[in-house]
Amino acid sequence: MYLSRLLLNNYRNYIREEFTPHSHLNLIQGENAQGKSNLLEAIFLLGMGKSPFNARSREIIRWGEGWFRLEGQVERRDHSLKVELVYKKDGVREMTINGQREDNISQLLGRINVVLFSPEDLQLLKGGPALRRRYLDLQLCQISPRYFYYLQQYRRIIQQRNMLLKDIRFDHLREGEDLSVWDRQLIQVGTGIIYKRQGAVSKLAPLAAELHKKMSGGREELTVAYRPSISGRGERSPEEIAADFQRALAAVRGDELKRQFTMIGPHRDDISLYINGRDGRKYGSQGQQRTAALSLKLAETLYIEEEMGEHPILLLDDIMSELDSRRRQFVFDGVQGKGQVFITGTEGDEFSPGTRGRRYHISQGRILEGWSPD
Ligand SMILES: Nc1ncnc2c1ncn2[C@@H]1O[C@H](COP(=O)(O)OP(=O)(O)OP(=O)(O)O)[C@@H](O)[C@H]1O
Ligand SMILES: [Mg+2]
Numbered sequence: 001m002y003l004s005r006l007l008l009n010n011y012r013n014y015i016r017e018e019f020t021p022h023s024h025l026n027l028i029q030g031e032n033a034q035g036k037s038n039l040l041e042a043i044f045l046l047g048m049g050k051s052p053f054n055a056r057s058r059e060i061i062r063w064g065e066g067w068f069r070l071e072g073q074v075e076r077r078d079h080s081l082k083v084e085l086v087y088k089k090d091g092v093r094e095m096t097i098n099g100q101r102e103d104n105i106s107q108l109l110g111r112i113n114v115v116l117f118s119p120e121d122l123q124l125l126k127g128g129p130a131l132r133r134r135y136l137d138l139q140l141c142q143i144s145p146r147y148f149y150y151l152q153q154y155r156r157i158i159q160q161r162n163m164l165l166k167d168i169r170f171d172h173l174r175e176g177e178d179l180s181v182w183d184r185q186l187i188q189v190g191t192g193i194i195y196k197r198q199g200a201v202s203k204l205a206p207l208a209a210e211l212h213k214k215m216s217g218g219r220e221e222l223t224v225a226y227r228p229s230i231s232g233r234g235e236r237s238p239e240e241i242a243a244d245f246q247r248a249l250a251a252v253r254g255d256e257l258k259r260q261f262t263m264i265g266p267h268r269d270d271i272s273l274y275i276n277g278r279d280g281r282k283y284g285s286q287g288q289q290r291t292a293a294l295s296l297k298l299a300e301t302l303y304i305e306e307e308m309g310e311h312p313i314l315l316l317d318d319i320m321s322e323l324d325s326r327r328r329q330f331v332f333d334g335v336q337g338k339g340q341v342f343i344t345g346t347e348g349d350e351f352s353p354g355t356r357g358r359r360y361h362i363s364q365g366r367i368l369e370g371w372s373p374d
Contacts, residue, residue, distance in 0.1 A: 025357025
């Protein structure tokens with residue numbers, strides 16, 4: 001699939017800009033603070049319904065204005081799609097898909113698949129588990145609307161359950177009856193999330209391992225495994241997961257009452273990453289950690305392609321300058337001829353021979369079309 005047209009209106013530093021990207025490689029060059037990341041953020045927002053940086057909609061509205069508007073036209077294999085999003089300062093959101101009003105943002109998910117890769121993702125190994133959960137969540141939400149629904153539900157359940165755990169401290173009578181109601185929901189929805197994550201990791205792991213092996217010249221083995229906080233290893237059925245969840249919850253009950261928060265569940269999951277049999281997070285060199293992070297991100301692209309039957313739109317924000325020439329070449333080779341790719345940078349990369357694409361220059365929220373080898 002590819003984005004054929006984008007309109008940015010009062011979007012961050014863009015006043016009103018129409019952009020008609022190339023269906024393959026888009027090399028976008030611009031000095032600092034000209035609007036490169038903002039452009040990729042806008043494309044991500046059209047796919048995911050939210051900013052990748054967790055920015056609030058009102059922060060995105062161009063300073064001094066009351067609303068922003070995005071329009072995107074996407075060509076998929078068998079149909080085209082037009083999405084319009086308007087956010088107003090007062091919090092009102094309007095969305096239309098192919099001219100039809102939609103109220104729920106979940107209607108958007110899965111229609112425009114995007115993978116964003118920014119320097120922050122190079123922290124996938126070094127950073128905390130939240131980054132790795134997010135890595136899984138962003139993919140799964142695009143592939144499975146049900147997963148998005150589970151996540152929303154789960155967040156609410158955790159909030160309510162934590163509140164109750166606090167209440168129980170002052171009123172012990174509520175413990176037995178009320179908590180068991182929330183336990184049931186926690187287990188039911190949590191099991192849905194765990195089962196989906198388990199499935200995703202089992203597909204991502206071999207893809208990432210193969211990429212990592214290639215990138216390290218066959219010297220390194222990357223092992224990716226899902227580590228749910230309720231413990232347990234290997235592939236499990238939903239029934240087995242629910243039973244394990246129940247047991248684990250019973251085991252921490254006393255602690256939970258003392259500490260007044262939900263101590264186990266998908267909100268505390270992690271992914272383990274081993275390089276040549278050792279924990280890459282603790283023992284990996286900088287270079288190994290980067291290679292593994294890169295492999296995980298490229299694996300994400302392949303996984304979404306496998307699940308959706310089409311290559312997602314790849315957004316590479318300023319990562320080339322962070323990579324050495326060997327890894328840069330690897331990324332270039334990996335994305336060539338695959339689908340639509342946006343690569344931003346202050347230097348501007350070179351087209352490899354035979355590549356289809358176009359060069360763009362961004363300056364103060366204006367996008368100028370440049371040279372194309374086509
Ligand atoms: N709501 C807003 N209204 C107007 N301008 C904004 C808004 N939010 C951010 N900006 C400005 O947009 C400009 C461009 O930001 P952006 O992050 O896209 O730069 P960039 O080209 O990616 O730069 P860098 O190379 O440093 O990453 C910045 O100067 C920023 O201050
Ligand atoms: Mg930037």
